[in-house]
Amino acid sequence: MKEKNPVLSETVRLLIGELIVCALVVLVYAWIEKTVRWQVILSALIGAAVIVLNFFLLARSTDNLFLTAMEARGKDDMDEEAIAKFTAEYQAKMAARMQISFIIRMATMAVTVVLAFILPFLVGIAATVPLLMQRPILYIGEIFRKKEDKVNHGS
Numbered sequence: 423m424k425e426k427n428p429v430l431s432e433t434v435r436l437l438i439g440e441l442i443v444c445a446l447v448v449l450v451y452a453w454i455e456k457t458v459r460w461q462v463i464l465s466a467l468i469g470a471a472v473i474v475l476n477f478f479l480l481a482r483s484t485d486n487l488f489l490t491a492m493e494a495r496g497k498d499d500m501d502e503e504a505i506a507k508f509t510a511e512y513q514a515k516m517a518a519r520m521q522i523s524f525i526i527r528m529a530t531m532a533v534t535v536v537l538a539f540i541l542p543f544l545v546g547i548a549a550t551v552p553l554l555m556q557r558p559i560l561y562i563g564e565i566f567r568k569k570e571d572k573v574n575h576g577s
């Protein structure tokens with residue numbers, strides 16, 4: 423079965439993983455401090471929101487870049503020379519757009535971390551942990567998806 427919107431479904435998977443991470447952060451702080459502070463909850467949720475939003479925007483911008491390139495390419499058959507020319511032209515444009523997107527996303531995460539450590543009503547570590555968990559969450563999700571695919575396809 424083909425997914426209707428892979429960007430949205432992957433973002434939802436990341437969101438679920440980030441909420442689990444937030445719960446674990448709050449539990450660890452509650453265990454250490456013997457109480458649950460709203461600042462820890464807020465900080466963890468802010469970190470999770472920033473990383474999920476960054477991931478969604480990255481996925482959407484990548485998807486849009488691909489669709490724009492495919493639209494510009496057209497449906498006509500291309501010989502090797504035309505393909506090379508098209509690739510050279512759009513590769514530079516796409517790389518520049520992705521670089522700008524990367525810089526904006528990294529700056530957003532850096533600002534989040536700095537503010538979490540500076541602002542007295544936020545807890546820096548609690549906000550930073552969700553920011554660092556994107557790759558592990560996506561990796562674990564991929565492992566489960568591969569197992570699910572094997573079960574669904576009878577391999």
